[in-house]
Amino acid sequence: MDNITIARLLDETAALLEIDAADPFRIRSYRRAAEAVEQQTTQLSTLVPEPKQLLAIAGIGKGMAANIVELVNTGTMPLREELLTKYKPTMLELLRLPGMGPKTVALIWSSLQVADIDALEEAAKAGHLNKLPRMGEKFTTKLLKGIEDYRKNSSRFRIDEAHDHAERISALIFAFPGIETITPAGSLRRGRETVGDLDLLVTGPACEPDVVAAAVEHVASLPLIDKLLAKGQNKVSFTLRNNLQVDVRLLPRASYGAALQYFTGSKMHNVALRQRAIKRGLTLSEYALLRLEDNKIIAAASEEEIYNALDLDYIPPELRENGGELDAAANHTLPKLITLADIRGDLHMHTDATDGRDTIRQMAEAAIARGLAYIAITDHSKNLAMTNGLDDARALAHIKRIREVDAELQQDLAELIEALAKDTPPINSRLTNLWTLLKDTSSRPERSEVERPLYFAGATTKSDPLNFRILPGIEVDILGEGQLDLDDSTLAQMDIVVASVHSRFDQPIEQMTDRILRALENPHTRILGHPTGRKVLKRDAYAVHIDQILKRAAELGVAVEHNASPARSDLNDLNLRLAKQHNCKIVVDTDAHATEELDQMRYGITQLRRAWLTTADILNTQPTAEALLSHLRSKP
């Protein structure tokens, strides 16, 4: 049994205990244990023979360790079984409906014997709920609407989609005079791969208490609102047509830091933080950090003040998961997390030679405009016929072409440097586009704070364009027995060989793992592409095997790819932490198929930050192509 399953069963038990009206603190400890289990990089099932190691995990005590041992050995545990004789597992789904909490679920079960969504809908329509306390007409209407929405769409939104919505909504809110800052909080700010809803915190003169009502009205009447869910003194909740829920809070400057801290979460991080406050005679809320004895405000305007007042270093949002960050912040041992500006090259991208849209030169120019010092062109190999994959002859011709484009670019860049120094447009017509790109990005208006979590420093001028290099490479396919689908003599010509499995994962996991392990042994393999198999496999089922793969890659000095694009990313923060533990080299890249996709790098960075990674853990932070190449496939 893998960690994800253990965590789910503990969490379900917590929900059942809630319905059973058990001791709230006992319930909390089950929840806390579930979260702790989820964050472990070692599979707990392997620790069962030595339960002492389970006790070392914060939030796991004697009783919970016994529960875990029982779960691993038997697939269930006594408390869970006992609760399931009293309640039905389908009741857990009811808890996901808006307005349905444990008390309500328990009440409709005990009075109406209703335990699943279909029966609940029937009961609501028949008016049976109205006989119960606190469930009038309005409640029923809302519930039926909730059931409809739940059936239509119960999924979370990818971080890039949520980010785009945040930008759109923010632009509309900014139209109101007196709005200065909009920051997305919640899981978007923490850089989670997916977000359940969008929290936007708004501040500025228009948000001061005496005038905020007008701004609230403005937000509540935004044209993109599909359904208005709630409107309070300083809060507006609504959904978009795609069912994404948005909570907008308008807050005075003075308490903005406290609000930002509070609404960024995570919930468990905040609980731990407030416990720390209480031990110091303080109390923390979304308005301020107060001294208990006289209600004096200790800190409120900025997050930094709040953390510092609690004797903590500032904790970056990506680490706020109650996964040891409080201890590290107290001991001044938080890592200096990697930033987008630290990334010097992108080692996986496609061109119009296969399934990309743009040319080699266009990709290179886009990379220069983004401040990179090198890229690798890694088009597909022949086994991916649908992408017009390259056979040996075409692959060789392609890297010849890449070298030519690189040489030409070197000459042009020398000219460009002169032109930039004189600040006069270059005569060379090949440089027109690059000139515009550089001028455009460097004069890009200061972006609003809405992008702060994802857009780090623009990084347009930090590299010396003269040092820019295009590395010839290929994304080669791993065939059934682990062999690569191009000749060794061809691969020997490439600087960057990304070996990836593309074919359908209809093999058993063991076989697929074996196949990948064999591909790692090929001396030409520099980077293992999408190591968890493009999400075709369920991540949890794969957990044990990724461990093996990362370990072997580390031994062989093969780097493992972390795809930055949310659409393709497959190494989650746990896998990345595991890679670090194994001392595995990590490369973050975009797998771009068009120039603008190079911007996806920012999403990959948040995942790396969530895994506590620094520049030392990531290979393509090397300042130059030469430095990078000397590290690839060098034995540890």
Place this chain on the structure above:
DNA sequence: GCCGTTTTCGGCCCGACTGTTTTCAGTCG
């Protein structure tokens, strides 16, 4: 059920909004 500068018992995080409550319980974040 966990945990310890309150250490083997007695604590355990905070506030707003909603519905139908005429003083508050339940839900949510």
